[in-house]
Amino acid sequence: MKQDRKNTMAAGTRIGAVAGMILFAVFGLVPGAYIGSFGAVSMLAAITGGPVEPSLIMRLLIVVGALVGVGVSAVIGIVGGAIAGTGLGYIAELLFGHKKEEHVKEEGAR
Numbered sequence: 517m518k519q520d521r522k523n524t525m526a527a528g529t530r531i532g533a534v535a536g537m538i539l540f541a542v543f544g545l546v547p548g549a550y551i552g553s554f555g556a557v558s559m560l561a562a563i564t565g566g567p568v569e570p571s572l573i574m575r576l577l578i579v580v581g582a583l584v585g586v587g588v589s590a591v592i593g594i595v596g597g598a599i600a601g602t603g604l605g606y607i608a609e610l611l612f613g614h615k616k617e618e619h620v621k622e623e624g625a626r
Contacts, residue, residue, distance in 0.1 A: 520613070521609050521613065524605050524608060524609045524613070525609065526605075528601040528602050528603075528604050528605020528606070529598050529601050529602045531601050531605075532597040532599070532600050532602060532604065532605075533594050533597050533598040533601060534597070535600075535601065536593045536597015536601075537590075537593065537594050539593055540589060540590050540594065544590065544593050545586060547589065548585045548586040548587075548588065548589030548590070549585055549586050550582075550585070551585050551589075552581045552582040552583065552584050552586060552588070552589075553578050553579075553581050553582040553585065555581055555585065556577055556580070557578060557581075560574060560577060560578070
């Protein structure tokens with residue numbers, strides 16, 4: 517692969533990762549915490565065989581579940597954005613890379 521093409525795709529990856537991080541901060545933080553804590557409460561209810569008592573250990577486990585939910589949501593957002601950015605960088609290279617090479621060849625012929 518040529519160096520220009522690698523640079524274009526790497527820039528797309530970085531831009532996509534940043535866009536994914538921003539989208540996570542706007543749309544994924546609260547749902548990630550909600551789904552993680554709900555999953556933790558459901559799992560603890562199944563383990564204890566009844567309703568979850570509001571003890572310190574149970575509360576800590578619910579907070580850990582919420583943090584895991586936020587972390588998973590962040591990973592999905594950032595990695596998904598990076599994959600989308602890489603794809604867009606590849607498409608941009610396919611569409612506009614040939615024009616750049618033609619322009620360089622024209623200047624070299626002069």
